[in-house]
Amino acid sequence: MSTPPAVDATRLRDALERLVAVPSVAFPGFPEAPVREAADVTVAVLEEAGVTGIERVDVPGAPPAIYAHLRAADPDAPTVLLYAHYDVQPGGPEESWTTPAFEPTERDGRLYGRGTADDKCGVALHAAALAAFRGEDGALAPPVHVKVLIEGEEETGNGTLSKLVAADPDRFRADAFVIADGSNVATGTPTLTTSLRGMAVVDVTIDTLEAPVHSGVAGGPGPDALLALSRLIASLHHDDGSVAVEGLDVLPWDGAAIDPEEWRAEVGVLEGVDLLGTGPIADQLFVRPSVTAIGIDAPTVDTAANALIPRAKARLSVRLAPTQDPAAAAQAVIAHVFAHVPWGAQVTVAEGPGAPGAILAGEGRVAEAAARALESGYGAPAVRIGSGGAIPLCADLSTIYPDAAFVLWGPGDERSRIHAGDESVDLADLERAAVAEVAFLVDVGAAGR
Structure with missing residues (x-):
């Protein structure tokens, strides 16, 4: 040259x-x-x-x-x-x-x-x-x-x-x-x-009650929507933090590695808090899926009443392997949601905009x-x-x-x-x-x- x-x-x-x-x-x-x-x-x-x-x-x-x-x-x-x-x-x-x-x-x-x-x-x-x-x-x-x-x-x-x-x-x-x-x-x-990586977005709404009910009246047997949503979100990952949704692509990675301790410091992971998932950090970040609850609609702590929540909503942001079709990924997440709804709660889902x-x-x-x-x-x-x-x-x-x-x-x-x-x-x-x-x-x- x-x-x-x-x-x-x-x-x-x-x-x-x-x-x-x-x-x-x-x-x-x-x-x-x-x-x-x-x-x-x-x-x-x-x-x-x-x-x-x-x-x-x-x-x-x-x-x-x-x-x-x-x-x-x-x-x-x-x-x-x-x-x-x-x-x-x-x-x-x-x-x-x-x-x-x-x-x-x-x-x-x-x-x-x-x-x-x-x-x-x-x-x-x-x-x-x-x-x-x-x-x-x-x-x-x-x-x-x-x-x-x-x-x-x-x-x-x-x-x-x-x-x-x-x-x-x-x-x-x-x-x-x-x-x-x-x-x-x-x-x-x-x-x-x-x-x-690509991206898919799925909004999940849980309904369990017609209206808020005082926790002293219904607490115990009453199905709280926020608790139901929390259990549903928890089902998206295995105990080690790896993604539990089936049908999402996983690819091999042969590029530069990422040092876990340097990455912890760069991201600001607090002392004593574990990193999630299995395998090298670079693989997880570049060619594997991730699922994150990036927002939840529920009463704030400052405005909370002493009552069971009738409706709660979460937005799930899904990062995808480079080869994954976003629409197919969203459907995989939706299938997981319906398969893991607790307590017979009513569920509504909406697929947001994706990106390959x-x-x-x-x-x-x-x-x-x-x-x-x-x-x-x-x-x-x-x-x-x-x-x-x-x-x-x-x-x-x-x-x-x-x-x-x-x-x-x-x-x-x-x-x-x-x-x-x-x-x-x-x-x-x-x-x-x-x-x-x-x-x-x-x-x-x-x-x-």
Whole structure:
């Protein structure tokens, strides 16, 4: 692989700070003007990098997507699509931030602010990588055909962009998709994400009484709905914490391992509290199912009356092996629920929105080029991990383009606190990620189709 051109670290950081300063939250109820402003800043950042022919693609009911198509000198060169998103999660409680969420601030080599790691850093590093291919005349001369696609509503989970791509697949077709919405396992450790878990959601409602009944009158023989729901939730796991629902896929994992004690500290497991399940932590997080009760509707302690509860409801969030069909998984959970209802209680279930998982570029020419590029950028061998969270767009694109390869990476790390207060990115790793992306484009271009 030839020596890749250099990245302008100052321009890279400036672009990220300008993007982070815009509170581009695309959820309903938040102002639309900052989201439109973030789209404008995204266009400006790309134009300053030398990208021409930028289009604002109308996405029905959503902020515009930003799109550009740059052609290499060689018409037979492969095509690489670079993806990121300019919308962010809400800032959240002010007290969770050391400095304001939308005032980018450097501390100890890290840039803090909402979107620094998820995912305005992706926009900035794509722009910086493309700018490295500017010639003396200011025109870009990338070694591959490049398509740029920046989304404005990824965090909402609406999936509108996937529908847009599916409606016009030739426009967005590529040999390789680079999704800059991943993270490294640790600062300075270059990481390729090669699998994504999917997700299913099931709401379960238990009814046992026509109305609340005083516990002194009915306590004992009276069937309390909250107790029934608690027993039902407990049935979802074996005593060791492994999932008891039958019919959920389990895959082998051969990527990087996770040290249990380091993971305990990272997640904040309290001293003396056991970890759940069996087998290696990485297997459980990346290629096995999990079931979590993420919410319960029942009286709060402060407002509780001394009475049996007639109705209780829980939302079950199910993470799935990358190969699992979300609808089939939801039906497996529902079957388990009906088979384990205690005391003849009445049960109502509702299936929520699901998301498929995906197997990404773990091997093959593109994966090898990505691993070499990461080692070139970071000066250390790349490791492979899975993602316990779902990224529906990756799964959708892999379905629309089954012959394409997918590279999921990004400069975030174990300290980035994505979606939480004090979100941050390591500035040195941000530059390394941009250098790696330049090296990847050069490598793919040199290899040809």
